[in-house]
Amino acid sequence: MDLGAFSVSLAVKDLETSKTFYEKLGFTVFAGDQSQNWLIMKNDKHVIGLFQGMFEKNILTFNPGWDQDANSLNSFTDVRDLQKELKSKGVEITTEADENSHGPASFVVTDPDGNPILIDQHV
Numbered sequence: 219m220d221l222g223a224f225s226v227s228l229a230v231k232d233l234e235t236s237k238t239f240y241e242k243l244g245f246t247v248f249a250g251d252q253s254q255n256w257l258i259m260k261n262d263k264h265v266i267g268l269f270q271g272m273f274e275k276n277i278l279t280f281n282p283g284w285d286q287d288a289n290s291l292n293s294f295t296d297v298r299d300l301q302k303e304l305k306s307k308g309v310e311i312t313t314e315a316d317e318n319s320h321g322p323a324s325f326v327v328t329d330p331d332g333n334p335i336l337i338d339q340h341v
Contacts, residue, residue: 219303224279226279227336229275230268234252236270237259256270256272275333277335282296298317298319300337301315310328311326313325313326321341324337
């Protein structure tokens with residue numbers, strides 16, 4: 219099962235403080251909008267998202283249709299097909315994508331320890 223590009227979305231208390239910390243670890247701003255309280259940072263192929271005030275927990279994020287540089291892929295498994303496959307395996311979907319829609323969509327599953335996993339397709 220190819221879930222797409224992987225990143226960790228961190229719920230941060232202070233975006234500027236977190237940005238400065240991760241810059242010391244070699245991350246640089248790749249995308250986002252600091253005035254809207256979110257940044258995407260990269261260190262080589264490693265991607266983290268910093269989100270202030272947008273959600274309560276850290277989230278594992280997968281982006282079908284993207285490579286690690288957020289470039290669109292010509293071929294990928296659609297988020298709705300991934301959702302159907304996981305349902306068929308007995309995985310409970312916390313927040314569902316509309317299976318009759320097309321294009322961008324997302325769904326969330328929660329692992330046994332309560333960690334949210336976002337499958338978020340932008341194309």
